[in-house]
Amino acid sequence: MTKITFYGGIKEIGGNKILIESKEAKVFFDFGQSFSLLDEFFVPEAYLSPRNRFGLRDYFALNLIPKLKGLYSKDALKHTEIVYSEPEYDAIFLSHPHMDHFSHLEYIDPKIPVYMGETTERILRSTQKTTRTKIFYDDSDIKHFRTGNRISIGDLEISPIHVDHSVPGAYGFLIDSGEKRIVYSGDLRSHGKKPKMTEDFVNASKTFEPDVLIIEGTRVSKKETRKNHTENFVETESKRIVNNNKGLTLGMRYPKDLDRFQTFYSTAKENGKELVISPKTANLLLYLKDDPIGLPDPIKDETIKIYNREKLKYNDWEKELQTHCIDSEYIRQNQSNIILELDSYYMAELIDIKPEKGEIIHSMSEPFEEDPVSAMVDNVLRNWAETFNMTYNQLHASGHASKEEIFKMVEEIKPKKVIPVHTKNPNLFKKTVIETILVKK
Secondary structure, eight states: OOEEEEEEOSSBSBOOEEEEEOSSOEEEEOOOOBTTTTTTTOBGGGTBOOOGGGTTHHHHHTTOSOOOTTTBOHHHHTTSSSOOOOOOOOEEEOOOSOHHHHGGGGGBOTTSOEEEEHHHHHHHHHHHHHSSOOOOOTTOOEEEEOTTOOEEETTEEEEEEEOOOSSSSOEEEEEEOSSOEEEEOOSOOSSSSOHHHHHHHHHHHHHHOOSEEEEEOTBOSSSOOSOOOOHHHHHHHHHHHHHHOOSEEEEEEOTTOHHHHHHHHHHHHHTTOEEEEOHHHHHHHHHHTTSTTOOOOTTTOTTEEEEOOOOSSOOHHHHTTGGGEEOHHHHHHTGGGEEEEOOGGGGGGHHHHOOSSEEEEEEOOOSSOSOTTTOOOHHHHHHHHHHTTEEEEEOOOOSSOBHHHHHHHHHHHOOSEEEEESBSOGGGGGGSSSEEOOOOO
16 A cells, blocks of 8 residues: 655645655655754754764754664764664655755655756755755765656656756656555645746646645645745836946845846846855855856956955865955945845845945845855844845745645646645644645644
8 A cells, every 4th residue: 555654744834754664665755853843852053953973863862863774873862862774765765955845855765866957956055065954974885866857756656847946956846656646746836937847747737637745835735925026026126226326236035046146146147236145055056057057157257256254264275265255345446336145144244245225135134044144134134124125125035835836736636635834834734625634743
């Protein structure tokens, strides 16, 4: 009998860990950490965090991650009571490179193959290089897929289908066990720059005639808390703001949101301005410069400049970029000709840049946090804006489909049953015409 077990993503945003078992295979789909997983015991902002030096000891003790034999690496188990054993799982399929879907990969036995899109691996390699995040072992078994592939794992046949999301390289999956047909959406939307991708996924899922649809519901709530802007609207408004601005423009976005990067890039290019990016963004672009998504080379592109903020010590990857960098003095002297992509934790750089006036385009806020490190409350940003005589503009297109978009997809795909994940309100899915199964974690 085909069996689905949910070790995360139930009544929470993110943290998807979905195990599908057939007669011959045991495969996980995503292996992330939800945004609320640590809240009951830890406060990272107050430096109370799990002790990483002990691998999974703290996670096991507090029941924060499943104790499964034959899943985790020797390093992850070294300081726990669980004895290492050879892998009993056949693969992990990663839907996209957001931390709430990949962050616990660091504990997985490197002998277990991890399947992902090539773009996803490039993004994660850059993330590992420029942060303290550990994702891969040196000998991790990474395998790539793309839309149109059919991958056999035992008696499971898995077909990845691209979807539109706020990060490139996002996929959903059609899973056929021979006995049952299952669709897993990953994260997706219909109002981005590439809605055709999500349309392809919905059409393929409908043709597949699934027994079960496992679908995200991040924005499924009784009341929508944000305007449902499209990416095209954000781009149009950004260009209008920049065109009318005589001072410095700050563009703030979620670091992996490359649709938004392209919006700021095209806005700068059309207005004859320079786009100044962080070294971290430059590193990501270098990892992706040969990728089919078609991003510019930050070293060779005349529209792009790299900002070198003053630090007491630089990482090796930052040193490699320094000969191509400009400083705060350059920005101060040319501020009316610049769009500065400023990560939220770079805000203090305004003290050195001394903007005379300008516009802030805050384009990274969700009713939940896509990235807790880079998310800041509005009133703090507004204080910075007021201090430096800058106008604050909230412009964001969500990476997730609205309730109406999700329910439309469910009813169009017409599965026999739907299982909501990645949502705090799974009960609202009962308003669709499809039988809803509310599962337990």
